[in-house]
Amino acid sequence: MIHTFDPTSPPIDDAALAALIQPTKLHRSVYIDEQIFELEMARIWGQAWIFIGHESQVKNHGDFYTTHINHRVPVILVRDRSGAVHVLHNRCAHKGAKLVDTVDGNARAFRCCYHGWTFNTDGTLLKIPNEAGYEGTGFDPKDPQNNLQKVRSASYRGFVFATLSDTIVELNEWLGGAAEVFDNLCDRAPEGEVEVAGGVLRYQHDCNWKLFLENLNDTMHPMVTHQSVVQAAEDYIATLPPEASSQRAEAEIIPPFGASYENFEDSGITGFAYGHHYDGGKTSIHANYSVNPDYWAAMVASYGEQRSREILAFNTHNTLYYPSLTIKSAVQNIRVVRPIAVDKCIIETWSFRLKGAPDEMLQRTLLYSRLINSSASMVGPDDLEAYSRIQDGLQSTGSDWVEMHRHYNRDKQLADRTVGGGTSDLDMRTQYQAWQAYMGKLAHHIPTGGDSDE
Amino acid sequence: MSDSVDLRAIEHFLYDEANLLDNPDLDRWIELYSEDGSYWMPVIPNQPDPLNHVSIFYDDRVMMEVRRRNFVHPRAASKDHSVRASHIIGNVRCSGRNQQGDLVVTSNFQCVLYYRREQRLYAGTYLHHLIATDNSFKIRHKKVQLINCDAPHKSLTIYL
Ligand code: FES
Numbered sequence: 001m002i003h004t005f006d007p008t009s010p011p012i013d014d015a016a017l018a019a020l021i022q023p024t025k026l027h028r029s030v031y032i033d034e035q036i037f038e039l040e041m042a043r044i045w046g047q048a049w050i051f052i053g054h055e056s057q058v059k060n061h062g063d064f065y066t067t068h069i070n071h072r073v074p075v076i077l078v079r080d081r082s083g084a085v086h087v088l089h090n091r092c093a094h095k096g097a098k099l100v101d102t103v104d105g106n107a108r109a110f111r112c113c114y115h116g117w118t119f120n121t122d123g124t125l126l127k128i129p130n131e132a133g134y135e136g137t138g139f140d141p142k143d144p145q146n147n148l149q150k151v152r153s154a155s156y157r158g159f160v161f162a163t164l165s166d167t168i169v170e171l172n173e174w175l176g177g178a179a180e181v182f183d184n185l186c187d188r189a190p191e192g193e194v195e196v197a198g199g200v201l202r203y204q205h206d207c208n209w210k211l212f213l214e215n216l217n218d219t220m221h222p223m224v225t226h227q228s229v230v231q232a233a234e235d236y237i238a239t240l241p242p243e244a245s246s247q248r249a250e251a252e253i254i255p256p257f258g259a260s261y262e263n264f265e266d267s268g269i270t271g272f273a274y275g276h277h278y279d280g281g282k283t284s285i286h287a288n289y290s291v292n293p294d295y296w297a298a299m300v301a302s303y304g305e306q307r308s309r310e311i312l313a314f315n316t317h318n319t320l321y322y323p324s325l326t327i328k329s330a331v332q333n334i335r336v337v338r339p340i341a342v343d344k345c346i347i348e349t350w351s352f353r354l355k356g357a358p359d360e361m362l363q364r365t366l367l368y369s370r371l372i373n374s375s376a377s378m379v380g381p382d383d384l385e386a387y388s389r390i391q392d393g394l395q396s397t398g399s400d401w402v403e404m405h406r407h408y409n410r411d412k413q414l415a416d417r418t419v420g421g422g423t424s425d426l427d428m429r430t431q432y433q434a435w436q437a438y439m440g441k442l443a444h445h446i447p448t449g450g451d452s453d454e
Numbered sequence: 455m456s457d458s459v460d461l462r463a464i465e466h467f468l469y470d471e472a473n474l475l476d477n478p479d480l481d482r483w484i485e486l487y488s489e490d491g492s493y494w495m496p497v498i499p500n501q502p503d504p505l506n507h508v509s510i511f512y513d514d515r516v517m518m519e520v521r522r523r524n525f526v527h528p529r530a531a532s533k534d535h536s537v538r539a540s541h542i543i544g545n546v547r548c549s550g551r552n553q554q555g556d557l558v559v560t561s562n563f564q565c566v567l568y569y570r571r572e573q574r575l576y577a578g579t580y581l582h583h584l585i586a587t588d589n590s591f592k593i594r595h596k597k598v599q600l601i602n603c604d605a606p607h608k609s610l611t612i613y614l
């Protein structure tokens with residue numbers, strides 16, 4: 001029997017869970033059922049590598065940044081005295097008070113607000129006030145249980161991930177072939193490194209977290225959802241006299257968001273194991289941005305002309321590292337998913353500076369983040385309107401199914417990836433194969449995406 | 455405050471501007487801005503500038519022109535829900551003129567906004583740079599500093 005949203009229904013078993021995902025359709029309860037949401041937090045967000053932050057957010061000893069791994073577990077990203085970066089559980093070893101309750105800052109040591117237990121920046125216990133009271137009680141201050149507990153973490157080119165699982169494969173293997181987009185993002189810096197710059201936007205989404213992910217490579221929506229802003233920009237451009245070239249250049253940022261079906265079809269979608277995927281590669285809606293001459297000169301000085309051309313020619317649109325992180329390497333920004341409840345999540349937009357590139361490159365990235373990803377932009381709110389309407393519409397009992405047939409049976413299986421046309425539902429099928437494997441607790445074996453059932 | 459500034463006239467101008475946002479009429483609202491006018495809503499307190507740090511809004515005339523057309527476009531799904539707002543402005547002060555010769559006016563505001571079946575409250579300070587014209591003013595720059603600028607925000611489809 002398939003589980004439907006009903007607070008009196010019995011706990012969902014594994015067979016019922018598996019039946020929610022069919023090769024070309026999904027049961028609506030994956031978006032609206034609170035019990036399934038809690039299972040996702042334990043089995044997907046509790047097993048996968050989750051993006052925590054970037055090493056450049058904690059440059060110096062004692063710099064910290066706090067966030068959550070899933071909707072509950074609070075963690076601290078911190079750089080210790082030796083320069084090592086840790087992800088620590090944000091929980092006092094004494095009675096459990098959250099140790100740090102500010103978003104970021106610098107601390108020589110973490111001192112608990114309740115009874116003053118103090119911890120080094122690597123999490124080890126430094127001091128307990130009036131410790132004599134523990135003598136002869138069997139309490140051992142050297143017991144590692146009295147340290148701040150470490151979360152298993154690893155980083156790839158400065159991007160720090162953590163996992164609550166002891167058994168998931170190492171980060172490099174988990175990223176697999178999809179790591180090439182991280183490489184491309186960093187290689188776009190003349191110095192081969194990026195750093196967080198220009199602040200963060202936090203956008204509250206009243207929808208299930210998966211609706212945001214499914215939109216990333218949904219290339220069938222822009223010409224519909226963003227039709228109004230594209231026409232508004234084109235109408236305005238049509239009023240401009242020939243000499244208004246700077247106004248025209250500025251307004252022309254917008255029309256690519258309503259690019260044609262053909263344009264998106266050519267860009268292709270590529271799926272990987274563990275639910276990762278991207279659209280674009282040879283081309284994307286970002287392919288025709290003009291290259292800043294000073295930036296080009298810095299790139300050529302670092303890499304030579306041919307390699308620079310190769311780096312800038314690899315043009316992906318959105319890349320998903322399922323389930324928490326999506327990057328736009330060609331624009332140098334990322335969006336981070338923080339689930340809150342079955343119908344609520346926060347989407348954070350962070351921008352990156354290409355080290356060694358002129359300041360205008362960061363300004364361009366920030367302009368893009370603001371115009372497209374701000375809660376007050378003319379693009380994001382129309383996307384969110386659609387997700388919110390799905391969240392509401394799926395309460396209907398008219399049908400239990402959400403479909404994902406596009407290009408089914410046309411995907412091509414390669415060694416480490418599956419490739420398909422740009423308007424394929426390959427991205428959704430990739431995500432839900434990973435969903436099914438994580439939810440069945442088979443995190444050690446998560447297949448490449450695509451239409452094979454394995 | 456130097457050369458006799460008519461604070462009453464400034465206050466009335468701010469009320470008229472707010473009125474065009476209460477029952478949004480962006481076509482007339484934009485006319486209050488100079489050709490080089492800009493509208494800025496920073497995302498952190500004390501944000502030094504709008505170019506090297508991201509913002510919630512930073513529109514020049516170009517983006518205002520696109521926005522006013524988009525705002526009434528029948529295919530903008532997020533605009534299917536109308537916006538109604540009620541602004542209250544107080545503590546209006548003029549601290550003189552900046553280097554460009556514009557009047558520098560600060561005020562406090564509260565805006566109750568109804569959108570998508572829900573009522574919200576925004577509060578903060580306005581900073582206006584005003585150009586005095588023959589019988590009124592033009593806005594060269596408006597900065598909206600929300601007290602909760604760095605909190606997560608829901609969709610905002612209208613200027614505050
Ligand atoms: S709870 Fe932290 S010192 Fe007691």
Ligand SMILES: [Fe+2]
Pocket residue numbers: 221222225226379383
């Ligand atoms: Fe979109």
